[in-house]
Amino acid sequence: MAQLELKGVHKSYGPVKTIHGVDLSIGDGEFVVFVGPSGCGKSTLLRMIAGLEEITDGTVSIDGKVVNDVPAADRGLAMVFQSYALYPHMSVYQNMAFGLENMGLPRPEIEKRVQRATTMLQLEPYLQRKPKMLSGGQRQRVAIGRAIVRDPKIFLFDEPLSNLDAELRVAMRKELSALHAEIGGTMIYVTHDQVEAMTLADRIVVLRAGRIEQVGTPLDLYHRPANQFVAGFIGSPRMNFLKGTVAAPGTIAIAGGRSLDLPAAAGLPAGEEVTVGIRPEHVALCGREDADVMIRLDLVEHLGGETYLYGQSETLPSMTIKQDGDCAATRGDMLPLRLVRDRLHLFDSAGLVRRAA
Amino acid sequence: MSGKAASGGIGDRFGGVLSAPYTLIMKVLDIPMRAVQNAIGERRMPYVFLLPNFLLFGLFVFLPLILNVGYSLTGGSKLYLSERPFVGLGQYATLLDCTNHLQPSTCREDHFWRGVYNTITFVVLQVVFMVLFSLLTAVVLNMKIRGRGFFRAVYFFPVLLSPVVVALIWKWILQREGLLNGAITTLGGEKILFFVEPGWAMFWAVFVSIWAHMGFYTLILLAGLQAIPADIYEAAEMDGTKKWRAFHRLTLPLLMPNLIVVIVLSLIKGVQTFDEVFVLTGGGPGTATLLVVQYIYETAFSNQVQNFGLAGAASVMLGVVLFALTLLQLFFARKGEKPT
Numbered sequence: 243m244a245q246l247e248l249k250g251v252h253k254s255y256g257p258v259k260t261i262h263g264v265d266l267s268i269g270d271g272e273f274v275v276f277v278g279p280s281g282c283g284k285s286t287l288l289r290m291i292a293g294l295e296e297i298t299d300g301t302v303s304i305d306g307k308v309v310n311d312v313p314a315a316d317r318g319l320a321m322v323f324q325s326y327a328l329y330p331h332m333s334v335y336q337n338m339a340f341g342l343e344n345m346g347l348p349r350p351e352i353e354k355r356v357q358r359a360t361t362m363l364q365l366e367p368y369l370q371r372k373p374k375m376l377s378g379g380q381r382q383r384v385a386i387g388r389a390i391v392r393d394p395k396i397f398l399f400d401e402p403l404s405n406l407d408a409e410l411r412v413a414m415r416k417e418l419s420a421l422h423a424e425i426g427g428t429m430i431y432v433t434h435d436q437v438e439a440m441t442l443a444d445r446i447v448v449l450r451a452g453r454i455e456q457v458g459t460p461l462d463l464y465h466r467p468a469n470q471f472v473a474g475f476i477g478s479p480r481m482n483f484l485k486g487t488v489a490a491p492g493t494i495a496i497a498g499g500r501s502l503d504l505p506a507a508a509g510l511p512a513g514e515e516v517t518v519g520i521r522p523e524h525v526a527l528c529g530r531e532d533a534d535v536m537i538r539l540d541l542v543e544h545l546g547g548e549t550y551l552y553g554q555s556e557t558l559p560s561m562t563i564k565q566d567g568d569c570a571a572t573r574g575d576m577l578p579l580r581l582v583r584d585r586l587h588l589f590d591s592a593g594l595v596r597r598a599a
Numbered sequence: 600m601s602g603k604a605a606s607g608g609i610g611d612r613f614g615g616v617l618s619a620p621y622t623l624i625m626k627v628l629d630i631p632m633r634a635v636q637n638a639i640g641e642r643r644m645p646y647v648f649l650l651p652n653f654l655l656f657g658l659f660v661f662l663p664l665i666l667n668v669g670y671s672l673t674g675g676s677k678l679y680l681s682e683r684p685f686v687g688l689g690q691y692a693t694l695l696d697c698t699n700h701l702q703p704s705t706c707r708e709d710h711f712w713r714g715v716y717n718t719i720t721f722v723v724l725q726v727v728f729m730v731l732f733s734l735l736t737a738v739v740l741n742m743k744i745r746g747r748g749f750f751r752a753v754y755f756f757p758v759l760l761s762p763v764v765v766a767l768i769w770k771w772i773l774q775r776e777g778l779l780n781g782a783i784t785t786l787g788g789e790k791i792l793f794f795v796e797p798g799w800a801m802f803w804a805v806f807v808s809i810w811a812h813m814g815f816y817t818l819i820l821l822a823g824l825q826a827i828p829a830d831i832y833e834a835a836e837m838d839g840t841k842k843w844r845a846f847h848r849l850t851l852p853l854l855m856p857n858l859i860v861v862i863v864l865s866l867i868k869g870v871q872t873f874d875e876v877f878v879l880t881g882g883g884p885g886t887a888t889l890l891v892v893q894y895i896y897e898t899a900f901s902n903q904v905q906n907f908g909l910a911g912a913a914s915v916m917l918g919v920v921l922f923a924l925t926l927l928q929l930f931f932a933r934k935g936e937k938p939t
Contacts, residue, residue, distance in 0.1 A: 294833050315839030327834035331852045340848070341838030392838075 244305045244318070244395035244428055245270050246291065251300035253286055253452070260286055261452040263300065268396075268430065268445075273422050275431045277439040278449035278475070284432045285400055287449070291430065292321050292398050304395060315344075320389035321398040324405065326381045328373040334360075334384050335369045338391050345392075359387040362424070379410045383417075390425070399431040403438065415441055436476050440464070448472050470593040473519050479550060479562045481587070482525065484518045484535070494518060494588070498557025499535035502581070505598035506588040516596075517589040522550070522564040524585035527571075533578030537561055539571055553577060664918075671911035676904060683908070690912035711913060713886045714894035717801075721876075721890060722869035724805045729865045730858065733813050737820035738850075751821070755814035765811040766878035773803055773879075794880055797887035804876045804888045811875060812868065816861045823857030824850070856931075863928040870921060891917055 246268040253261035261283045268274050276284040289295040291302055293314030301308045309317050328337050335356060342352040360366050363383045373381055382402060389397055399418075403411045419442060422429055433439055439446045440460040448455040448463065448471075456468040460476075467473035473481045489495040492508040494516060502518065510516065530536075537553035540560075549569040554560045563579065571577060588596045636644055666680065671690055673683035698705035703712035740751050757765060772778045773793045780790045793799045827850065835845045851858075873892035876882070882889035882897075891913065899910030 292837065294836065314836045319837070321834070321837045323830050323834060325828065325830050327828070327830040329831060329834075329849060340835075340840075344839040344841070344844070388834075388838075 246396060246428065246430070247301075247303040247306075248287075248291075249301045249303070251287070251290065251302065252298045253283070253290060253295065254298045259452065261290070261298075264452075264454055266447060266454065266457065268428060271426050271428055273429045273431065273442060273444045274447060275433060275439040275443035275445075276447045276449060277433055277436055278455075280434060281451075282449040283452040284434075284449050286452075288321075288398055288400055288430060288432045291396075292319055293317050294321075318395040319398055320392045320394035320396075321400065322382075322385045322389050322402045324401040326373070326385040326405075328381060328384055328388075330373050333370050333372055334365060334376070334387075337373070337384055338388050341388065341392050355391040355393070356387075359390040362390065362421070363387050378406050379414060382406065382414060386418075386421070395428065397427050397429040399429065401433055402431075403433070403435075411438075418442060437478060440476070446476070448475060466595075467519075467587065468595055470517060470519065470589040470595075473587055473589070473595070477521055479522050479564070481519045481521050482559075482561045483589075484520070484558065484561075486516050486518050488512050488514045488516060496535060498555055500533070502534065502583070502586070504583075504586060504588055506586075506596045508599065510590065510596065515591050517593075518581075519587035519589060520581050520585060522562040524582040525561070525563045526580045526582060527563075527565070528578050528580040530578045532580050534581045535561075535579050537577050537579060539573050539575045539577055542569075542571055542573055544569075551577070667911050667914050667918075669911075670907045671915050672908075673911075674908050676906065678907070686908065690908045691916070693909060694912055694916070708909070710886060710889060710898075711891070711894050714889050714891040717886070717889055718870060718872075718891045720801065721805060721808075721872065721888075722866060724801075725808055725869045725872075726862060726865050728805065729809050729813060729816060730861055732809060733816035733820055733861065734854075734858070736813065736817045737824055738846075740817065740821055741824040754817050757811050758814040760811065762811060762875040763878050765807060766875040769803070769807045769810075770879055795884050797884055800880045800884055800888050804880055807879055808869070808872060808875060812865070816865060819861055819864075820854065820857050823854045827853045859931045860928070863924060863931060867921060867924045867928065870917070870924065 246266075248264050248266040251261060251264040252259065264287060276287060278284050286295060290297050293309070293312065297310050301310055303309065304317060304319075329340065332340065338356045338359060339352050342355060347355075356369075360369060363386060365380070365383055365387060368376060368380060368384075373384065376384065382405075385402070402418075403414050406414060415438060418431075422442075431438075431442060443460055445457060446460055446463055447457050450471055456463060456472045458466075463472060463476045467476060470483065474483070484496050484499065486494040486496045486502075488507055488510045489501055490512055491510070492503060492505060493501050494504050494507050495501045496518060504518075507516065535555070535558055537555045537558060539551055539553040541552040543550040543552075544567065547567045549565045549567055549571075551563040551565060551569070551571055552560060553563075561579075563577075565571070590596055632647075635647055639647070669680050670683070672685060672687060673680065674686040674689060675683050677683050694708050694711050696707040697703075697712065700706070700712070703709045703716060706712045736754055740747060740754065744750070760768075770777070774780075775790060775792060775794075779793075784790060791799065793803055831849060831853075832845060835849055840848070871892060872890055873896065876888055876890055877893050877896075880888040882893050895910045895913045895917070898906050898913065
């Protein structure tokens, strides 16, 4: 277990800058997830921590020691790759033992460590099999086992569940959570899937275009996003965004809807264009007289336990509403909607959140 | 809009002119092909399409093969098989007649046995060094080096040359008054008679053969190296694997299917070698670089007494060896295809 600190970390490939000064501290035993859209630099950042990519500028420290020039193998880290990266010609046992042989450990110690990992990951029946003879989930477990046997200071996971089908992904997610609880090691996990991030992380780091947008606990990010990007990225289905204008201090006129009194808008000058955000579960069906906005239903998705309604109007963008499973609305209905006031998020013209003083 | 239409029209007309001969041939062939299809039915039509190739294969490969076996069972010096006396396995017995098979001078056909041992020496040296050099070259060309594309082309270039051209180029370099001796004398050394000294002649025969064919095998190994996923090496790096150990424990085993192809193909090609060594050394000095195929050629066509029967028997024996090697290659190729 270890602490990790990134200070002003930059990465450039020739003239192209991909990471623009990242500062981050990760505590002992923490499970931190880097999340962001494709190309945001999350994998690059992980690879720089691993020692597989050079650091253009800034420092990476493990337990207070700068490791910029320390080779990957000597940083005391272990990495699980998206493609598993198992050695295809070696058996499960050999895959796990290979790194330990490199460390020069005695044979009984190697056997003990592999045995412990295989028991933990329920891989005993497959020890003599080659990776080709294993399912995707089993291969991923071998890759995790290869990391565990090294007893690393920090575990690094680079989109480890991306190649698995949806059902297996959910199962493996639970296994990873249980593993973290059992081992208690510091783990850094990269994914583009915000559900994985929300379910696994102690803290989430949201990245965009090589910059950290926000760091926080999953619920922190969900309820108090720092900006419109984080608000849109975290949460599924994503947050609804409605365009509006500050009509008077503290009052927002929604394009195609009623004016809303929002204390968060108190400090904004009249006439400023803003965006009001509200999550699908915070939009309520109501009577016409109470409606903030009206939309025409384009699509109804009955998922059993819940129903998603999708609609829009001439002046409003597409909106998503989450309702109970027995919602009776049908396509073509005109729906009067009320936006739950204390759940509204206000973003200024720069996309930054505005909160009530 | 009209301009676009006009250019499209010109394009269509140009295409029409280009495809006119093709259309004409198709129209002419259409009539008899339809007649054949009506006569034999659609299901048998694939055999009609295979027939031309079968005919060519039969005429130029299969028939000569049968004739060769026929010649190997006959004696005398007449050309036509019908005029040659049947001698059974007599020619094979002549070839195999030795007091001590390890000493060609004790054999009735000592040149054949010298050819066999020379071929074995040539093939063993050639295969070993071919694999080593092409592996080394492929590994270097797989690295991120400056001008990688240029070097890949340079190493492949000799493969495009005719073996005779290759041999002539090297003959000009290596002969008594050649480029290499010129360089040696300029540097103050004494001329080396490369084609007079048996050891040197075999060395250069192997060297030139490797130079000429290495690009092809390098390409096969390079393809194999590029097929190894980069993340395996990254995983090995995280596992603290030293470079040599990564090569020995990861690269070599993962490259093994390609290495086997290279070994077996170079083995087959080595046994078949004739033209480049024949042009370079003529089999000399004496019989120092005489290979089996040259023995067959000379026995059948260039000796004063043209012994087709003996040459035929030697050909059949060589054919059996090549057939066995080909089976070996097919065995490994199929093994490589199977999931392990």
